[in-house]
Amino acid sequence: MEFQIHNPLDMHIHFRDGDMRDLVAPLTSETFSGALVMPNLVPPVMNLEDLKAYKSRIEQSVWSDNFTPYMTVFFHEWLTRNALEEIKDYVTTIKLYPAGITTNSEGGITSILSDTNKRIFGDMQDLWMILSIHGETGDFVMDREANFMPNYLEIAREFPNLKIIMEHITTKVALETMEMYPNLHATITLQHLEITLDDVAGGALQPHLFCKPIAKRYEDRDALLAAALSAHPKISFGSDSAPHPQSAKECCGCAAWVFTSPIALQVLTQLFEENGKLENLQKFVSDNAVNIYGLTPNTKTVTLEKQDFTVPEIYGNVVPYKAGETLAWSIKSIS
Amino acid sequence: MEFQIHNPLDMHIHFRDGDMRDLVAPLTSETFSGALVMPNLVPPVMNLEDLKAYKSRIEQSVWSDNFTPYMTVFFHEWLTRNALEEIKDYVTTIKLYPAGITTNSEGGITSILSDTNKRIFGDMQDLWMILSIHGETGDFVMDREANFMPNYLEIAREFPNLKIIMEHITTKVALETMEMYPNLHATITLQHLEITLDDVAGGALQPHLFCKPIAKRYEDRDALLAAALSAHPKISFGSDSAPHPQSAKECCGCAAWVFTSPIALQVLTQLFEENGKLENLQKFVSDNAVNIYGLTPNTKTVTLEKQDFTVPEIYGNVVPYKAGETLAWSIKSIS
Numbered sequence: 053m054e055f056q057i058h059n060p061l062d063m064h065i066h067f068r069d070g071d072m073r074d075l076v077a078p079l080t081s082e083t084f085s086g087a088l089v090m091p092n093l094v095p096p097v098m099n100l101e102d103l104k105a106y107k108s109r110i111e112q113s114v115w116s117d118n119f120t121p122y123m124t125v126f127f128h129e130w131l132t133r134n135a136l137e138e139i140k141d142y143v144t145t146i147k148l149y150p151a152g153i154t155t156n157s158e159g160g161i162t163s164i165l166s167d168t169n170k171r172i173f174g175d176m177q178d179l180w181m182i183l184s185i186h187g188e189t190g191d192f193v194m195d196r197e198a199n200f201m202p203n204y205l206e207i208a209r210e211f212p213n214l215k216i217i218m219e220h221i222t223t224k225v226a227l228e229t230m231e232m233y234p235n236l237h238a239t240i241t242l243q244h245l246e247i248t249l250d251d252v253a254g255g256a257l258q259p260h261l262f263c264k265p266i267a268k269r270y271e272d273r274d275a276l277l278a279a280a281l282s283a284h285p286k287i288s289f290g291s292d293s294a295p296h297p298q299s300a301k302e303c304c305g306c307a308a309w310v311f312t313s314p315i316a317l318q319v320l321t322q323l324f325e326e327n328g329k330l331e332n333l334q335k336f337v338s339d340n341a342v343n344i345y346g347l348t349p350n351t352k353t354v355t356l357e358k359q360d361f362t363v364p365e366i367y368g369n370v371v372p373y374k375a376g377e378t379l380a381w382s383i384k385s386i387s
Numbered sequence: 388m389e390f391q392i393h394n395p396l397d398m399h400i401h402f403r404d405g406d407m408r409d410l411v412a413p414l415t416s417e418t419f420s421g422a423l424v425m426p427n428l429v430p431p432v433m434n435l436e437d438l439k440a441y442k443s444r445i446e447q448s449v450w451s452d453n454f455t456p457y458m459t460v461f462f463h464e465w466l467t468r469n470a471l472e473e474i475k476d477y478v479t480t481i482k483l484y485p486a487g488i489t490t491n492s493e494g495g496i497t498s499i500l501s502d503t504n505k506r507i508f509g510d511m512q513d514l515w516m517i518l519s520i521h522g523e524t525g526d527f528v529m530d531r532e533a534n535f536m537p538n539y540l541e542i543a544r545e546f547p548n549l550k551i552i553m554e555h556i557t558t559k560v561a562l563e564t565m566e567m568y569p570n571l572h573a574t575i576t577l578q579h580l581e582i583t584l585d586d587v588a589g590g591a592l593q594p595h596l597f598c599k600p601i602a603k604r605y606e607d608r609d610a611l612l613a614a615a616l617s618a619h620p621k622i623s624f625g626s627d628s629a630p631h632p633q634s635a636k637e638c639c640g641c642a643a644w645v646f647t648s649p650i651a652l653q654v655l656t657q658l659f660e661e662n663g664k665l666e667n668l669q670k671f672v673s674d675n676a677v678n679i680y681g682l683t684p685n686t687k688t689v690t691l692e693k694q695d696f697t698v699p700e701i702y703g704n705v706v707p708y709k710a711g712e713t714l715a716w717s718i719k720s721i722s
């Protein structure tokens with residue numbers, strides 16, 4: 053049995069930089085037509101110059117003319133109208149991080165709904181730019197996403213023509229929030245379709261399943277999976293795949309994030325097939341993103357076959373999601 | 388500034404066995420007059436013979452005539468009336484574990500309210516024995532304790548003269564449940580007076596703060612702390628201190644439990660002093676347990692002084708709670 057995915061897109065990826073970028077960017081470019089590259093480097097990608105330089109470094113890592121890194125810039129309060137006009141043809145979205153909420157977000161925003169930010173939101177709306185948001189507050193870990201929802205609602209209401217992406221949503225309440233305004237959209241990761249806090253900390257502690265936002269309750273996981281399986285047109289796949297060296301995961305005080313890129317399509321195919329919704333996977337991993345972000349992706353066809361594939365224990369120095377597990381689908385060819 | 392604690396008691400301790408027992412039992416016996424020793428060895432302490440042998444091994448580790456290991460037996464469905472009568476003068480409590488709920492609990496109980504168990508509860512009530520319970524279901528990790536509460540209520544109602552200890556409670560709802568029947572009592576650990584899930588998984592993942600039951604919400608932590616600070620007469624200190632070798636904590640799939648024994652009195656003194664309730668600490672760490680369990684503890688006076696004490700990074704091969712942190716109180720002398 054075979055299954056084909058055309059022009060797969062990953063609308064939320066972390067390539068980091070340097071050696072790690074050289075390791076992981078090719079793993080994404082091999083199977084995906086394009087990916088939205090997050091800007092939270094140290095220091096972040098702040099302007100057109102940073103963006104061009106980072107894009108060039110990614111292209112050197114990738115050595116492929118059949119993959120597009122869709123670029124982002126780190127939202128900051130000095131984004132003047134001129135700066136926005138300068139970058140608008142080069143970025144796919146501008147990514148807003150609340151300050152200190154995740155890896156390398158120290159320079160993020162402390163007051164989401166400030167006058168300064170609203171001026172920027174207004175300018176972005178005028179210029180038909182897209183705003184990506186990591187939607188978490190600094191509250192109790194299980195409440196952080198839910199407590200952020202009023203921010204989404206206020207921005208969506210005040211800027212009805214600003215397209216907003218609720219990144220890596222993990223809760224039922226986020227899905228319900230997304231439905232309240234036509235300009236709210238979302239991405240969902242692979243792991244949040246599969247795991248709950250029980251998988252992270254219900255038995256032995258599993259650092260390789262620890263990510264931010266943290267996996268939530270069964271009712272949240274089930275709602276996210278139902279939305280993905282139905283290929284909800286406002287939702288794209290965004291792996292949020294993020295590499296950390298093994299040494300930073302298996303230690304005291306280990307880093308958040310899950311690394312899924314090289315196995316994402318195989319796991320998604322298995323998940324959609326098991327749930328009898330294989331016909332909707334093309335929309336979830338490509339067509340919805342084409343519509344939401346207005347993309348013209350590279351032509352790439354990934355042919356999967358139903359044949360066991362054992363996930364490597366490690367890629368370079370990065371332990372992947374489902375390391376050592378056997379999946380029901382493998383990649384047969386890419387053209 | 389000095390402060391004295393008389394006859395401190397730890398009403399929930401894990402000594403394990405073998406080399407680990409030799410390492411940790413002396414750390415408890417040094418500062419405590421007595422401790423209630425949990426029976427979840429491999430295999431568990433099931434009968435009088437096991438109990439006597441384990442007690443003898445503990446006494447060999449401890450080499451002290453000024454410390455009493457209060458013994459427990461693992462609750463199992465073959466506890467006949469005769470078996471209970473045989474052990475009743477040797478045990479302080481019988482400890483019930485739901486099957487598979489924690490370390491070495493595989494042989495525990497699958498159906499808490501079975502007819503067999505109720506027969507045993509009735510016999511224990513007749514014999515004035517005490518029932519300790521690890522009160523968690525197999526549900527979502529944040530709900531496990533709350534969902535167990537109906538079991539406590541049914542046992543307390545049906546066996547009004549059976550003294551029941553709700554072990555290591557972690558939630559506000561458990562405190563509220565305890566108040567509903569006079570025969571419900573509880574222990575609280577040190578870490579659950581201080582931490583929430585945010586400390587375990589809100590920033591970087593902290594395996595040395597990972598325990599079962601998992602730390603809960605701020606409102607839970609605050610309610611537990613208020614109950615301890617007020618020296619609620621139905622609550623004793625039970626550290627649930629449990630040693631795991633460093634290798635089993637700093638790994639993928641790391642073991643639950645926090646090791647607090649050698650620093651418990653120093654941290655408790657600091658915590659009660661900071662909250663202006665130092666006068667209640669004697670009840671929380673000794674007098675309440677004397678009343679609840681009917682003990683006549685060894686005479687031991689621990690004198691603490693307000694002088695910085697840096698917690699060792701490791702005891703043997705076990706990393707303690709607050710490793711490397713500096714506490715405001717240290718132990719000056721023990722007599």
